[in-house]
Amino acid sequence: MATTDRQATTLALAHALSAAERGLAVIPLSRTKLPALRSPHRDETGPGLGPTRRCRGECGRFGHGVHDASTDPTRIRELFAAALRATGYGIACGLPPHHLIGVDLDMKTTDDSSAALRELALRHLFTIPATVVVLTPSGGRHLWLSGPPDVVVPNSASRLAPGIDIRGAGGYLVGPGSRTDHGTYTAAPGTAHLALAACPPALLRLLLPPPRAHHPTPPPAGGHEQGHGHGQGLVQFVLAAHEGQRNTRLFWAACRAYEEGIGPALAGPLMEAALNTGLSEREARATIASAARMTGHHP
Structure with a gap:
């Protein structure tokens, strides 16, 4: 491995350990922003086996993507020791204690997606609180918010508005300090040490699955x-x-x-x-x- 790659891995580990100190569970990422460890089941064959096997780490081996995420420094060092070409780290969303929700403003439509978010805030009467903001190499932004422990926020792409993706349970965000093929992710000035702000209730409702059509039953006689x-x-x-x-x-x-x-x-x-x-x-x-x-x- 080139010296620059070793340095990138060491730096990524340092950033990952720092994030873990804040209670954020992390995994090593490659330059492509994908998990740096391959699935241990990729060569297995037979019913229920292979890359799509539904093992979420129960086998005890590394390589299960976001299911490997941890805040334990020893485990994180082991993950990076196994991921020799890692140059970044991912932060798992939806896990305690923060139950992280990522609002991803797409780099191709950052101005439009930012305007769409402001319009949603005006329409639904909420404000975007001061919180951690991560700048992507291509000009996008990730807003970090915390959610309540008893609600599962799903991942979505452009459902909230064009150019706004949501990273929720089962997803991850690329952490600041990570190096990718397109550049380095950085914390926006003045936000790196902010506490994660709580997701406004009105925004949180928008992030949850919409209600399905239903046919209300008639109220009982004398009902309240x-x-x-x-x-x-x-x-x-x-x-x-x-x-x-x-x-x-x-x-x-x-x-x-x-x-x-x-x-x-x-x-x-x-x-x-x-x-x-x-x-x-x-x-x-x-x-x-x-x-x-x-x-x-x-x-």
């Missing part, structure tokens, strides 16, 4: 306010949740309820709906309480 109109629709939205989206749907519905002034009245029906989908009472209470706090209410 929560049995009518939009409140009943929110309850139906929670009831339609499948495994893997129950917390997310409950959080989304509870946020809407609190922001529309029916949160306290709808908390009970939302709780009952969540229990019917298989959530535990503890999980449901925590999610509704989180929605109340995120929207400025006391649960």
